[in-house]
Amino acid sequence: MNASTTLIYDGSFNGFLTAVFVAFDEKIPVADIQRNGQCQNGLFSETETIFTHVEKAKRVWNGIRNKSNNAISNVYFAFLSETEGVEMLLFDYIQKLMRTQNGKYLDYSDSTVLHISQLARKVGREKHRMEAFVRFQLTKDNIYFANIEPDFDVLPLISKHFRDRYADQQWLIYDVKRKYGIYYNLDHVEMVSLNLKDIHHNKIHKSDAFVNGEYEYQTLWNDYFKSTGILSRINPKLHTQHVPKRYWKYLSEKKEAV
C-alpha cells in the first residue's frame, strides 16, 4: 500500500488547483490538502509542498469548466468560503465530476455535491450582501472609500460589479479582516494593501479624512431611512434577519442602534 500524502499549498486558488493537478498527474493517494502555515501532519502520511504553477492550474480550471460552467463557479465560490477542510471536499467533488457522467454537479442526493452547492450559495449570498451594504464615504482625495468585514473572501467576486457601475469615480473597498482592498483608478481595478490608521465605522467623532458634505449626506440618508419606515408595521425580527447585526457598524443608517 502506498503511503498517503498531505499536500501543502500557498493558500491561493491557483495554488489549490495546482495541487489538484499534481495529485491527478502523479496519481498521489491524497490524505489531505492544507494551507501553508496551518498544516497538521498526519501520523502515517508524508507531506509534499506544492509550488503554484499557473499553467497547471489553468488546465484544471478548463477541465472543470468543460464539464460545466456551473461546476467551476461552484468550485471557486466554495473555495472562497475559507471553510476548514473545504480543500478535501473540493478534491472529492472534482474527482466525482471527472469520473462520472455529465451533469454530476446536479446530483443533490450526493452529500459532497449538495454540500459544495450549499457552500457556494452561502458565498454567493455574502457577495450579494456586500454589493448592497458597501457604503462609500467621499475622502478629500476625491476617492469614494468603504471598509467592510465580510464573512467570506468576496472582494474578487464583487470587483466587476463595482467597476461596471461606478465607472466615472475613483473608489476603494477595503477588507478589514483580510487586510487588503480593491482600488479603481478610473481605468482598471487593482489589489492594494494599505496601512489603515483607523477603521471608519460608525462613531460620534467625525473623521477629517472626508469632505465637508460627506456627513451631511449621511444625515440625509439616515433621515430618509427613518421616514420611510412605517411604525405601525414594525417588525424587528424581520429587520435583523435581512440586515444581520454584525454588519451594523458599517452602515450609517444604523448609527444610533450600534
Added chain:
Amino acid sequence: MDFDRVREKLNILADAAKYDVSCASSGSDRTNKNNGLGNASKMGICHSYTEDGRCISLLKILLTNHCIYDCAYCVTRKSNDVKRAAFKIQEVVDLTINFYRRNYIEGLFLSSGIFKNADYTMERLVAVAKKLREEENFNGYIHLKSIPGASDELMYEAGLYADRLSVNIEVPTISGLKLLAPDKKHEDFTKPMLKVKNEIVRYQTERKIIRSTPKYAPAGQSTQMIVGTSGETDKDIMYSATYYYKTYQMKRVYYSGYVPVADDARLPAIGSQVPMLRENRLYQTDWLLRFYGFAVNEILNHEHPNLDMDVDPKLSWALRNLHHFPVDVNTADKRLLARIPGIGMQSVQKIMDARKFRRLNWDHLKKIGVALNRAQYFMVCDSRHWERRDLDAEKIKGMILQTSSGKFRNQYSTQLSLFN
C-alpha cells in the same frame, strides 16, 4: 445645496411616499454607457431594510405632497391637515446622484401628489428623469409613477427614460373606488396603463428587427391595491389582480395592508390592526399563480371567496383536493411536484435534477430542503415508510398545525391560553 431646507423637505416627502410598497429594482438590464454613472442590476439589490422589514432599494419620494384630490385612504389628500412641501427638480437630481455614488440606492422612485392637473404633474416627473439620463449620464434604475389621466404623449416620453412605470389602482373594485375616491374615474387609471403596454409591445417587436432600438420601460409596469378598505373579499382582489396581469402584462401587482391614516366613517379607524397576515396570504396566492401554475379559480371561487388564515393557500388547496395525492416524487412531472405542500420551486428543480441519479428517499428530501412536516402527508418516495392511514383533511390540518408554529398564530387562534 441648502442643507436644512432639503432635509426638511426630504423628511416630509419621504414620509408621504412610504405607503407605496413597491420598491423593486429588478427586471432591467440597462448597462453603463460611455463610462458614465450606474447600471441596473437584473436581479435587483436591496441596500437596506426598514425597521418594518421592507426592502429599501430606491430613493422613494414624492415630488410634492400638494394634491387637488381628496381620496379617503390617502395621507396627502387635500382635506388632511399636514405639512406640505415640494422639491425643485435640481434638488431631486442632486439627492439621487449623491446617494447613488455612495452606494445607498439602486436609483430613484419618483411619485407625486397632483397639482394643477395630471399633465402638468407628469411633465415635471418626466423632466427629472430626462435630466438624470441626459445631463448626468445616469444609467441607474428609475421608477416613475404614471399620473392617472396623463396624456399619451407624456406617457410615451416617460417610458423612454424610466425603467418601470406604475399606476396604483389602490381600490380593487369599481364600487369601492366610487365610495372612497369619488373624483377619480376607473378609466383615468387604465388609460396610461394601456398606452404603456402598447408601447412596450411595439418596442419589443421592433427590437426583433432592429437590434439598436432604444429601451422602453424595460422593467415593465406594476400596480398596487390597498387591502382592507372597502370590504372586498380575497376573491375580488385576486380576480382583479389576475385581470391586470393578463390585460396589461403587469410585471407585479402589490398588495398593501391598509395602514389607517384618517378618521373617516368609510374606513377602519385609526389604531386598528394592519391586516398583515391577510396581505401575506395574498402574496402567497400571487406566487402560486405566477410561478406554480395554479389558476386563480382553483384557489378562490364561489364556495371559497376568502383565503384560509391558519394555513397557507397551497396547503389549503391540497386539503380540499386530497384525491390528487399522494404523489410519487420520483416519477411525478414538474407540474404535479409543484403542487405538493412544503415543496417550493427551488426544491422542485433540485428533485428533478437529483432523481436522474438515484431514487430519492426521505433523507435526501430533507437535506435538499423540503418541509417534510407538511409534505409527508401528500407524497411517497423510495422508502417503505409513508402515511398509510386514511386521514381526512381536518385531521391532517390538525397534525400539521400541531407540529409547526407561526408568528401570526396568536391573532387567530381560538384556543385559550392557560397562563396570562
